[in-house]
Amino acid sequence: MGVDSGLPDFRGNASFWKAYPALAKxxxxxxxxxxPRTFASDPSLAWGFYGHRLALYRETxxxxxxxxxxxxxxxxxxxxFVFTSNVDGQFxxxxxxxxxxxxxxxxxxxxxxxxxxxxxxWSASExxxxxxxxxxxxxxxxxxxxxxxxxxRPSILIFGDGGWLEQRSAQQQALLDAWLSVGSKxxxxxxxx
Ligand SMILES: [Zn+2]
Numbered sequence: 001m002g003v004d005s006g007l008p009d010f011r012g013n014a015s016f017w018k019a020y021p022a023l024a025k026x027x028x029x030x031x032x033x034x035x036p037r038t039f040a041s042d043p044s045l046a047w048g049f050y051g052h053r054l055a056l057y058r059e060t061x062x063x064x065x066x067x068x069x070x071x072x073x074x075x076x077x078x079x080x081f082v083f084t085s086n087v088d089g090q091f092x093x094x095x096x097x098x099x100x101x102x103x104x105x106x107x108x109x110x111x112x113x114x115x116x117x118x119x120x121x122w123s124a125s126e127x128x129x130x131x132x133x134x135x136x137x138x139x140x141x142x143x144x145x146x147x148x149x150x151x152x153r154p155s156i157l158i159f160g161d162g163g164w165l166e167q168r169s170a171q172q173q174a175l176l177d178a179w180l181s182v183g184s185k186x187x188x189x190x191x192x193x
Pocket of ligand 1: 113114115116117118145146147148149150
């Protein structure tokens, strides 16, 4: 869905490197940049990548397809529930309510501690990315955990990830399961037939 709004996709090195030539020059692929290892070893590079994406997703206007899906959903007796592996938050931006979206890899618009010191996740709305456009490096003070001061990271599932706090996504999944269970009940109770 996001690609048709002009967002880059990361399927294979060719498309990743096309979107991030600076990382191609450094010989880094998507799985390497999007990993806890890079947040630990080269945080300004990891945050350069995610900071650029955060800014891009915030400014991207969802294409007309989102509006069409929303119109279809509004005509359905039980509405609709979105299941997406996209982390861009575009469905919410297009007007789908937060409680009708399951982001199975979570969302770049939420942050967590890299340690993590607790299960706390917080909104990235206060974060203003400042990224060098050529080198794709985060400039200035890196985002930190408000509780322990360690480096913060987007609360999304990344490669080789043992530290992702999945509670937010799990809560969304519980809402989706509840919605599906309502939808699977007969619309006309047996007694009333
Ligand atoms: Zn912390």
